[in-house]
Each structure stands twice: as structure tokens, then as C-alpha cells.
Amino acid sequence: MFDFLEGYDLLGAFWTTVRLTVLSAVGALIWGTVLAAMRVSPVPLMRGFGTTYVNVVRNIPLTVIIVFTSLGLFQTLGVTLGARDFTTINFRLAVLGLTVYTAAFVCEALRSGINTVPVGQMEAARAIGLTFPQALGYIVLPQAFRSVVAPLANVLIALTKNTTVAAAIGVAEAAALMRVMIENEAQLILISAVFAFGFICLTLPAGLFLGWVSKKVSVKR
Amino acid sequence: MKAYRTTIAAVAALGLALAAAGCGDDGDSGDGKKITIGIKFDQPGIGLKTPSGSYTGFDVDVATYIANELGHKSGDIVWKEAKSADRETLLQRGDVDFIAASYSITPTRSEKVDFAGPYLLAHQDVLIRADDNSITKPEDLNSKKLCSVTGSTSAQNVKTRIAPDAQLQEYGGYSECLTGLENNAVDALTTDDSILAGYAAQSQFEGKFKLAGFKMSNENYGIGVPKGSELKAKINAALQKMVADGTWNQYVQKNFGPANYKNEPAPQIGVIVS
């Protein structure tokens, strides 16, 4: 019944999906944290930049960003991100695009987390003489991170689903393989079911696990 | 009450958006019998939709000539986009009367549709930068970066038969490849020389690109008609007349001339060069 899978690297495609997800998640977490720090910083210019970035990027379709990395950055401006062959270049461009997009959502999740930290925490930190970066790094962010596990998990799961957009620039992940298989094989329903199942396997357990983690680590107030 | 009014406002705004989206179709002009012709919308020199909403290119000129010969005024032609993958379906379903869209006559396609013509003999070729002297024979494409459109057979041709070490990037359209070619992100763009010539002939690209002149395959462009259609004979007659009265030559010069494209002589009707 599953003969049609023969000759297709299904696991390889989903492995690419996972690699895209993990690398973009790390990138988005780092860049999103920097953005969040900017958005709450005392420097008006940085605040302005953070706010503008989030409001603009959240309103651009991810597809536009991903396609732009290939046509705009690579084909027009010659940005190759240190890679030489098309496969690696496309993969890295996709990670870059997903990072740029997802960071805006990470930033918003973190900011809402920062807003749940009681004022007294920051006041106490200042009272013992911590500077703003110290207070943010030692007092506010550690608490904020714990309360944002659930929102961040939402962002991560959305990111997993969003990696399919990389098919638009020829990254051989799950959706790209599905496209090829639909073209060449007759069992449309079965093929679609296989890919749907694959994504359910990726997103549902992650959601449940991170939901459990978020209850475990959340700060009791 | 306030909340209620807000609801109304929101619903009204949604409705407005819908209404704006709905009223899109503009009527056709012309009064005679309509004829629907499938062409490419995004290939300069072959079939291109221009900003003014009109269409230009060799296929468009040929199709207009045929339509006139069939007794339709130019204003009565309804142009429809015929993407490569949709061409057989469009004919089989009767969505178009005939198709002139860089449509090569092949045995597989001939099982599903009939072809009039051929009206142009094209060859698979590569377009390279004008100052690129490193590609002089097809084998030079090894280790080069090649660009083509998704699902195109020409790119697979090169990769499997001619230059197995070439890297291949695929995009949805040729214009994407052209951007990369101009900026050194890819080294060669491969497809039929007629299509390539159409791109190279655009004024903004003048002098930037050249055709390598490899005749890697023979592509006999035909006019696709539904299987068993009586249009085939009429279109063949029109094509013969077009070649005889010099119009064919004039169209070739007009559409491909600026690219320094060495066109093949007008093909004989029904003779397929393989």
C-alpha cells in the first residue's frame, strides 16, 4: 500500500524540516531577545527601532520574506552566506528568512513576559545598585523567560509549520517533496495523509511537552 | 449599544472589502465572434502582458494573424494565459480555441492534442553574460551554475546528458533567472533559443547577454488545437500564407531581431525536425 514511497527520501525531507526549525528557532530566540531588550531599553532610538521592526515584520507575509532572500539577497545582491552550492545557499537563506520573521514574534512573547514580572522586582534590583543591563539580565529576564515558555512554545510550533514556506525557494523539505510526489504519483490522498501525519508527529507532542514544561517552570505568584 | 454599533461598523468594513474585491472583471470590447487564444503572459519576445494591458511577442503576432485569417477581428480575440503545465488541459476542456505558447510538438503531447504547423524551429540553448568567454561548448557548463524554471525539461536535459556536474537552480519564471544572470549569481540560463532571444532583445538588457549558440535539441513550435478539430487545416493554410506573403519574416525580425538571433528558415507545414 505504501509502495509509492519507494524512491523518495521522506525521512530526509522531514529531517530538513527539523533542521530548518531548530536552526531558525535558535536564531530567532537570540535575535528576538536582542529586539525585546531594545524595546524595553531606556534609549528612545533603540525602542523606536524595536517597535518599528516588530510592527513591520509581523505584517509582511513570510512567503515574501523567504522569496526575497533568494531573489533579492542572493540573485540580485549576491549574498551567499558563505556557501558555494545552491542547496546550502538556499537552506541558509531560508534559515535567515525564518529567523528574521520569527524573531518579531519571539520579541513580542518576551515583552509580554517582561510585563508579567512585578514592578517590585525591578525596584528591588535597582535598590541594591544593579545597573539596567544587570537588572534585566539577572532579575527580570530569568523570570520573564520562565513565564513565556508557553507563548514561546506557540511560536516554535508556528515556526515548524512555517518551514514549509522554504519550498518556495527550492529547499528540499517536506512540502517540497510532497509537491514532487503529488506530481509524479497517483495516490493523492495517501500522500497527503503521510505528510499530514508527519507534521502532526512534529507539532502535537512538542505542544504537549512544552505545555507541561511551562506549567513546571512558571513562577508562582 | 456602543458595542453593537461597533459590530455593525466592523461588519460594514468587511463587506466593503468584499465588494471591492468582487468588482474586478471588465468587459470585452469588439462586436464580432469571439475567439479565445492561449498564450504565454510572461515571456518577452514570445508572449508578454505589457503594463498597458496589451500583449506582444512572436506568438501573439502569429496568433493574431491566424485569428484574422479565420475571420475574427483583432478586437475579438480573448487572450488567456496558458502556463506550460496547463496547456493540454485547456485544449481538452475547450477553454481555448487554440494555443500559441512556445508549444513544442512532441509524441506524448500529440496523443492528447493536435498540432498545426510547425511555425518555428527553435533549439535548446543557453543565455550567458556577454563578457563570459568561459562557456564555448556545452561541456563547459560542467561546474557552472545553471538556472531554469521549475519542471522544465531543458534543464534536466543538460544535467543528465550534457553537463552532469552543473548546479541547477529552479525558479517559477525565467525573469528570476535573468536577475541572477545579470548579477553573477548564476552563469547560464537554459531553455529554447527563441525564448532566450526574446529576453535578450529587451531594450534594458541590450548588450548584456548573448546566446551561446549550442543547438542542444530541436523544438518544433506548433499551434495546439483540440484533438480532431477542423481548425487544424485552416490554421495550416493561414500559416502557409503568412510565410508566403513575407509576414512571418517581418514578425521574426521585429521580435527577435535585436538579440542577434540566427533564426532557422520558416519550417514546412507538417515537417517535424527531430
Add this chain to the structure above:
Amino acid sequence: MTSESVLYDTPGPRAKRRNRLYTALFLVALAGVLWWVFRSLADKNQLEWAKWRPFFTDAGAWNTFLLPGLRNTLKAASLAIVIALPLGALFGVARLSEHRAVRGAAGTVVEFFRAIPVLILMLFANAAYAEFTDVSPDDRPLYAVVTGLVLYNGSVLAEIVRAGIQALPAGQTDAAKAIGMRKNQVMRFVLLPQSVTAMLPAIVSQLVVIVKDTALGGALLGFSELLASVRPMSANYGANTIASFTVVTVIFVAVNFTLTTFANWLEARLRRGKRSTGAVLGADTVEELATPGEHVTHEDLGGPGDLPKR
């Protein structure tokens, strides 16, 4: 913490000096990036006026490519929300059913479609229309995009509806039952109408998600929406990729920013409203609802509800 300004004191002289230093450093970094962008663009001739001019002086660029593209984008998005709303309402109410089987079935459907990328749904719909129906190839991309969007967003809207109904104070149901209404009357005449108001900001926000996802159809299904207009434009205007992308992006941002602003305005207005129940499903809840297995809790809703204040 209510406002960001409580993170730091009013700056003293040293802090002011430090802030000025940071501002200067950040400005230098920002200027460096902008300079690099400008240089790269200039190097690749992307700043030539000829590549940008069509968008300012040529009505054809708008009438032939951009506006028809935008119209298709809005058409797909409006169709998707109009079809998805009743479906979402149906499944949202079904998930609140007293019958376990109904609840379970609706729940499975909703969780299933929330767990799958919308692109997978679109690819499936596209192939399915080609194989099982005789929708013309012209219309197929629109059908496929709308179908994918409806399946996905219908399930997200089901969660919005469910959360919207649950956000209403229990007193509403009690009062309705007290005057002798039956279950479906309570739902139809009391809960749904009020929850629609509470859900409006979330629904408008979901519209932003829908508008953004239509671009998938342009990139992968041959749907001639706004993003897809980049190709004919760069074919006509000499490979002006950067210029075309910039214009398309600005239009997308303008449309979505308008929707977002409208959603926030609605939310603020509804929260101020005195005569409503005050329950509002905020625009920000949308992301949570897109996650399989995730549900909005009472605390997210912000309405007074019947829960004790935190």
C-alpha cells in the same frame, strides 16, 4: 508590570550621558547597515531611476499588475474569512456540546487542521480539484488557496468562537435558562450574539494571518495575487527585483497595518464599552489559538467574567 517605563528610573546626569552614548553607538551601527545596503544596491544598479520609475509615473504598472494582484489577494482573503466564519462557529459551538461524541468529533477535526501547515492543505486542495473536479485551471489556484485557508482558519476560528463564548459571564446562561430558554435558544439568542462582539478584534487579527497566507498561493500554486505580480513586473521593467519587492512589501504592510490598527481600535473600544459584558478576546490571543492542543484560558481574556481577580 503595567508600563515599560517602570523598568528604569528617571535618568540622572550619568544615565543621561550613558543613554546618549548608546544612542550614538546604535546610530553608527544602524548607519553602517544602511550604508552597506545602499552600497550593495548601487553596485548592482538597483537604484537606477529606470527601475523605480514605473511605480511612480506609469499607471500601467498599477492597473495591469499591482492592483489586479491586490484584488486577488483581498478576494481570496475575504472569501476565506466569509466561508471560515460559519464553519468556525459551527465547530466552536460543537466543541461546547453536552454530547461527548459531538464534542470529541469536533475537537479532533479542529486539532487536526491546526496541527498541519496551511501550505500542505493548499497543495492537497490544488491537486484534489485537478483530479476530482472540473474546476477550470484558471480558477483552480483561487479555489485551492481559499480551501486551504478555510480548513486551517476555520479551525482557528472555532477556537476563537469557543473562547469567546466561554468568556461570557455565566450569569448570562443562568438568566437565559431562568426565563425558560432551551439550550439552543440560549446559544442562538444570548451567547453567540454577545460573543461575536467579544470576538471581533481576534477575528480581524486572524484576517491579517489570512492575507499573509494568500502569498503562498502566489509563490507555489500559480495564483496571481500580489506577490506573483513581481514576476511580470520584473519581466517588463528590466529585472527590477528589489524595486518590485519593495513596492509589494509596502502594500502588504499597509493593508495589514490598517487591519491591525482597526483590530486594536475595536478592542480598546469594546473594553471601554459599559453596557456590554466587557468580555473581549484580544487581538493577541490569535497566535495561541493557532497552536494545536493550546487553549485560551480565562486569564487571557481580560473580561471580568466570574473569576476572582488575580
